[in-house]
Amino acid sequence: MVLIQAESDRVTRVNYISETISDDAFNVELVRIENFDDPVEQPGLLTFTWTAEDGAAGKYDISIAYFDENDGNSPLTFSVNGQEVGTYVYDINLPGLTADRSTYVPLSGANEGTLTAEANPNAIFKDVDLAPDDVIEISVLADSISNDANFELGRIDAIEITPAEEIIPSLDLFWHNPVSRQIGAWTLNEEGTSVETTAFITDQSGEEVLLPEESPLEGRGVIDLGDGNRNLLWRDTVTGGVAIWKMEGSEFQEAITIDPPADGPGSNLDWEIRGTGDVNSGGGEEIFWYNTSTGDIAVSEIDESGFGNATFITDTSNQAMIISPENDWQLLAAGDMDGDGDADAIWENMTTKQFAYWNLEGTVYQNPVLIDSPAADGGWEFRGAYDANNDGIDDFFFRNSLSGQNGIWMIQNDSVDQFVSITPVEDTNFSLYV
Numbered sequence: 565m566v567l568i569q570a571e572s573d574r575v576t577r578v579n580y581i582s583e584t585i586s587d588d589a590f591n592v593e594l595v596r597i598e599n600f601d602d603p604v605e606q607p608g609l610l611t612f613t614w615t616a617e618d619g620a621a622g623k624y625d626i627s628i629a630y631f632d633e634n635d636g637n638s639p640l641t642f643s644v645n646g647q648e649v650g651t652y653v654y655d656i657n658l659p660g661l662t663a664d665r666s667t668y669v670p671l672s673g674a675n676e677g678t679l680t681a682e683a684n685p686n687a688i689f690k691d692v693d694l695a696p697d698d699v700i701e702i703s704v705l706a707d708s709i710s711n712d713a714n715f716e717l718g719r720i721d722a723i724e725i726t727p728a729e730e731i732i733p734s735l736d737l738f739w740h741n742p743v744s745r746q747i748g749a750w751t752l753n754e755e756g757t758s759v760e761t762t763a764f765i766t767d768q769s770g771e772e773v774l775l776p777e778e779s780p781l782e783g784r785g786v787i788d789l790g791d792g793n794r795n796l797l798w799r800d801t802v803t804g805g806v807a808i809w810k811m812e813g814s815e816f817q818e819a820i821t822i823d824p825p826a827d828g829p830g831s832n833l834d835w836e837i838r839g840t841g842d843v844n845s846g847g848g849e850e851i852f853w854y855n856t857s858t859g860d861i862a863v864s865e866i867d868e869s870g871f872g873n874a875t876f877i878t879d880t881s882n883q884a885m886i887i888s889p890e891n892d893w894q895l896l897a898a899g900d901m902d903g904d905g906d907a908d909a910i911w912e913n914m915t916t917k918q919f920a921y922w923n924l925e926g927t928v929y930q931n932p933v934l935i936d937s938p939a940a941d942g943g944w945e946f947r948g949a950y951d952a953n954n955d956g957i958d959d960f961f962f963r964n965s966l967s968g969q970n971g972i973w974m975i976q977n978d979s980v981d982q983f984v985s986i987t988p989v990e991d992t993n994f995s996l997y998v
Contacts (some may be wrong), residue, residue, distance in 0.1 A: 565727075566618045570595045570610055570720040576998070577646050578609040583663075583719070585631075590665040590676065594631070596717040600706030610702040613693050614725075621695035623728040627671045627686035628702075629721035630665040632656040636707035636716025642689050643701040652688045654716055656706075661714050671724045691728050735794050735814065736950065736998065740783045743993045745774040747796070750815040752986070756952025756959065756972060759987045763814040781807055784837040785897075785948060785997050789867055790848030796997075797851075799841065804833050806851070806866075822870050829853040829862035829874045839949070840900030841907025843926055852898045852909065859886040861895060861909070865928050875927045877909070885922075885929050886943045893920070899949030899958030901933070901975065910949055910958075917941050919960070936979035943967060948998035952984075961998045968992050 568574060571582045571593050580595040589653040597608035624640065636653040659678055666677025674681045694700075704718030736756075739748035747765040752758065765773045775781060781798040787808060788794055795811040804824060810817040823829030830853055839852040842864055853862045853874075865872030877885045887893065897910040901921045909922040917939035923930040940946060943966035949958040952972050960973040960980075968990040973980045989996075 566725045568612060568723045568725070569593070570722060574612050576611040578607040578611075579606050580610060580718075580720075585663050585668075587664055590668075592668065594663075594719050594721040596663075597704065597706045599719060600715050607705050608704045609704075610720065610723075612700055614696060614698045614700060615934045616696040618696075618725070619694070619727065619815075622689045622693075624694050624725050625687035625694055625728050626689040627724040627726070628688055629671045629686075629724070630654065630669050631667045631719040631721075632658050633661055633663065633667045633716050634659055635661045635714035636709055638707045638716045638718045639705050640718070641701075641703045642692075643703070643875050644692065644694065644698050646699075646701070650689050652685075652812055655720070656683070656685070663717075663719050670721065673724075678914050686724075687726070694725070697997070706906045730867075735811065736952065737795055738783070738786060738794075738997045739989070739994050740775070740997070741991065741994045742775075744779065745779075746994075747773060747775065748994075749811075750987075752952055754954055756827050756954070756974070757984050757986075765814055765816050767816050767921075783997050785840055785996070786950075787840045787851070787866070788847075788849045797837070799837055801833070804835075806830070806831065806837070808866075808868075808869075820868055821864065824864075824871055826876070829855075829860075829864050829876075830871070834858070835862075838895045839907075839910065841897030841900070842905075843898075843907050843924065845905045849907075851893070852907075854887075856889050859888045860892075861885055861887065877922075877924070877927050877929055879929045892916070896946055897949045900951070900956065901949075901958060901978070903956040907981075910941070912946055919946075932935055933978055935975065937973060940982070944971070950998035961996065963996055965992055970996065 737750040751759040798807040919935040
């Protein structure tokens with residue numbers, strides 16, 4: 565953060581003079597426009613240079629502490645190297661025709677008068693590109709709404725420049741190629757209709773991360789531990805352990821290896837990971853297990869420290885829901901299919917290629933719901949459920965193992981609203997996970 569006092573020697577001022585506003589414990593040194601009532605308006609102009617000591621090239625947020633009185637609506641223009649970046653108008657019009665504590669707009673929070681922290685407009689300009697040697701200009705015009713001697717004089721106390729918060733895009737699809745050992749990530753646009761960014765996973769030094777040769781890890785999907793980051797979920801096909809690769813965007817942070825409890829869900833390879841979802845609206849996702857020997861279905865809590873409570877899916881009379889491994893219907897995923905914020909269990913009929921879900925309240929089965937959809941055949945394989953278009957209901961992702969095509973069923977009202985084809989990946993060694 566860089567704080568620049570408007571009255572300091574660092575700032576070149578044109579038609580601005582220094583002023584002090586003092587009232588008991590309130591004492592502010594600032595600048596105000598000097599000539600303001602001429603036939604031709606003359607702006608007040610503040611100019612200073614951004615230096616390498618201030619910060620590297622990048623995006624910055626600009627906050628300005630000023631006085632916003634009730635006698636004008638002064639316009640301010642912020643420019644870099646002579647190019648206008650944005651404008652702002654002193655139009656909060658705090659009660660009062662003078663500059664005092666009640667009309668002061670601080671860099672953050674409330675003032676000592678009527679301005680609340682929520683109403684404070686700072687930062688005024690966001691994501692401004694700055695680089696060393698850039699020349700910053702702030703131009704303000706005095707203004708009056710009463711056409712008399714009362715003018716708002718563009719008073720400025722200080723300018724605060726802080727690095728803009730980096731927005732890490734949400735990763736929508738992960739890719740794994742067991743032959744090349746590459747791992748990739750895609751983001752989609754807000755509508756889920758096209759690919760916006762593609763990247764291979766890198767470590768914090770920028771080196772591409774490859775799955776080690778002969779690794780027993782196989783991709784089992786994506787899991788959010790409650791911090792909003794989507795992390796890669798792996799299963800060790802030898803030991804049965806679970807690995808989570810913590811991510812920030814497409815940057816690998818660390819690997820967490822977790823061994824399931826010695827008994828119960830996940831304790832052996834008969835227990836397969838069939839999906840992840842938030843069953844209790846707690847923010848973090850749980851792991852859905854299916855036992856390929858007994859037909860039991862369970863949900864395990866998990867965080868960075870290990871596994872938590874495991875709960876078997878039951879019906880409303882507390883009887884375990886058991887589906888035979890020989891049944892045509894197989895549990896494939898978990899996702900919020902009814903928009904209630906809780907995950908449901910998603911099934912595919914391996915004979916008819918139809919889909920359905922179990923409406924769950926927590927881990928309690930309520931009723932089955934058939935998805936009105938065409939048969940997913942002709943090389944199309946279900947790869948996971950995820951809310952592609954941000955409407956609160958998970959959509960179905962498919963990959964064609966024969967052609968390399970990728971597509972999404974947009975689900976609405978328990979039916980396929982539309983099919984969206986997204987960028988194909990011809991190398992069929994790549995498989996996607998959501």
